[in-house]
Amino acid sequence: MMDIKTYNVIAKEGLAEFPTDLYTVNQSQKPQALLIRSQDMHKTPFGTNVLAIARAGAGVNNIPLVQATSAGTVVFNTPGSNANAVKELVLTMLLLASRPVLDAIPWAHKLGGADVSLQTEAGKNHFAGSELLGKSIGVIGLGAVGSRVAKAASDLGMKVIGYDPYISVEHAWQLSNDIPRAESLEDLLAVSDFVTVHVPYTEKNRHLLGKEQVEAMKQDAVLLNYSRSGIVDDAAVLAALAAGKLRLFISDFGTPALVSHKKVIVTPHLGGTTAEAEVNGAKMAARTLRKYLETGNIVNSVNFPTVEMAFEAPLRLTLIHQNVPNMVGRITTILANYNLNIDNMINRSREKIAYTVIDMATVSAEQQAELTKELLHIPEVIRVRFLKNPRA
Ligand SMILES: NC(=O)c1ccc[n+]([C@@H]2O[C@H](COP(=O)([O-])OP(=O)(O)OC[C@H]3O[C@@H](n4cnc5c(N)ncnc54)[C@H](O)[C@@H]3O)[C@@H](O)[C@H]2O)c1
């Protein structure tokens, strides 16, 4: 039995992916894997017994990746699982930034008496808005969320310009040829009535929109942050709002200064909070975890290489080790000393870490224990697992 510990609200459809004859959920002090959303794992200790952490969602800045990698803990996310939800909320906020319905609705509901319609017609001009059609929008980051926002804005008749110097081939294919790409962030900022940012939080992206960038924006522009707190320098934005340079700041990440500001609209980190996105993310995370725990195969990891090898042999040996020369040689020498034949093998690396998967015929539990001890004796080996093929 393996135990999965959960943090945050995880959709029941995701938990149902774990068959009860193989898994328990939240039953052990020493779980084999964690299934989380925004839980701050920098402040939540997890032991080296944790083989994997799956983040149902996109952002992994809440997980200490360097620490997890060196402990041999594979971290996964669920790319794209909540991208449509974020896109729809960004569209909502673009419309709210254009039509003052947030003020108009309470005004309408306060009207009373027999002449409500007269009062309506007399007062409605206070709430005149503008249209998105023909306005320009700069989309920073053209991944799962940004590429969808760009397409939707274009479908609404907006002039879209994108910026993503690191765009993946997959997302580049998804992006319409009609959407021009800016050569630089400054080029995008100079022409955009709306700017929306969809990049991950990393050290490099901290204050990607800082004082200089905010000052480079168009007069009366609107800035939206549905990526992460810290990517936008809130202090620089507040200064630009006070100076009358920006018209509005819309953010999914409140701070005391933002929530009390008249020219700021804050949503409470709602980007990925729809029933559909929560189910998508939880199911995807559970399936990814099961794949890794049961077959050793790794997909959608943010700290380990992708490794997919059909599990056909009776037994699989997986090793997490440092990415240094002669590891495969040392590992296979030990197997040869036990007269074990290798049916199939794969070795992949990512930066400082490497992963080796070796398929072979069955060996006894005693021999597995001896081999594990000997393999762990190689100083650069971090984790050793034997997996039995239930279908062999
Ligand atoms: N508000 C929410 O609830 C919510 C929901 C989903 C995602 N997010 C946040 O949005 C981020 C993006 O999500 P996603 O699913 O689109 O991720 P993604 O990985 O599919 O896309 C991120 C894109 O940003 C690009 N990028 C990175 N640094 C950049 C930079 N400096 N300039 C321009 N482009 C850059 C990458 O090349 C990539 O294409 C997540 O990391 C997460 O922090 C927030």
Ligand SMILES: O=C(O)[C@H](O)COP(=O)(O)O
């Ligand atoms: O990075 C993400 O996927 C979003 O910020 C969603 O976070 P949540 O799962 O905590 O709502």
